[in-house]
Amino acid sequence: MENQQLSLEQLSHQSTEELKDKLLQLTQSRDAEPLSQKVQFSKTELAPIFEELSRRNPFPSAQEQASLVPGVWLPVWSTIPFQDTLPGRVHDQCYQIFHDDGYYANIARYALGNQLPVLKNLSSLFTYDLMLIQQYKIQAGEWVIQNVGIKQAFRLGTSPLTITRANRWFTQVVESKQGISSQTPSLPKFPFLSKLNQKISRQLKGASQATPQFEHLYIDHNFRLVKTKREAKQRPSYTIAIRKQ
Numbered sequence: 001m002e003n004q005q006l007s008l009e010q011l012s013h014q015s016t017e018e019l020k021d022k023l024l025q026l027t028q029s030r031d032a033e034p035l036s037q038k039v040q041f042s043k044t045e046l047a048p049i050f051e052e053l054s055r056r057n058p059f060p061s062a063q064e065q066a067s068l069v070p071g072v073w074l075p076v077w078s079t080i081p082f083q084d085t086l087p088g089r090v091h092d093q094c095y096q097i098f099h100d101d102g103y104y105a106n107i108a109r110y111a112l113g114n115q116l117p118v119l120k121n122l123s124s125l126f127t128y129d130l131m132l133i134q135q136y137k138i139q140a141g142e143w144v145i146q147n148v149g150i151k152q153a154f155r156l157g158t159s160p161l162t163i164t165r166a167n168r169w170f171t172q173v174v175e176s177k178q179g180i181s182s183q184t185p186s187l188p189k190f191p192f193l194s195k196l197n198q199k200i201s202r203q204l205k206g207a208s209q210a211t212p213q214f215e216h217l218y219i220d221h222n223f224r225l226v227k228t229k230r231e232a233k234q235r236p237s238y239t240i241a242i243r244k245q
Helices: 007-012 016-027 035-055 118-120 163-176 194-209
Strands: 071-078 089-098 104-108 126-139 142-156 213-219 223-229 235-244
Touching: 007 035, 007 142, 016 071, 016 235, 035 089, 035 213, 035 223, 035 235, 071 163, 089 163, 126 163, 142 163, 142 213
Parallel strands: none
Antiparallel strands: 071 089, 071 235, 089 104, 104 126, 126 142, 213 223, 223 235
16 A cells, blocks of 8 residues: 655644644555554654644634534544444444433444354344443533443344434433433443453453543544543544444
């Protein structure tokens, strides 16, 4: 692959829209790559663009960003490990949904049967959806995120997880308050996946107990570049998201 990295001086002469388009172009169809490969790619190819966009952030303070966040966002590329805890993520059926009541959901659809031989014969019969529920607020001028619930759903058939369906599920869970707690969220079980339960539960437990650090390097009405850390000592993760609703 041709090295497409540009210097900061070269980037400074491009418009903000050009830089956003450049990021989307560089990451197109690359979200399914192994995490280690994506992390290295962000360091070698994307970091200068991240830095330049951060310098141009039109809404640098969390207070300014608050009115822009609510809605449905599609994460088109990310180095957050949680998203690929399970195999078979359907990348165009994953959403970040912010409600204006302070609740936020990361929702992902998985086609487990495509990845796990034990489920291969069942892949046309069901799909699996995983939702991490969080609360968000601004405190002392910074975003504060708290994990408050993890929900799962095995669904019959292969109807796509649309924005409407994902939003309805999220809303129903929040309104019922079932399984939402300020304490450590209870972990879901995974039928048919007994050999993976221990590994998956360990990874989900780590994600659920964390207090993520959350920063918008760049945000406007339709585009977000987010830097997150699950823990202070952890390497930062980056997410590029576009508004869908």
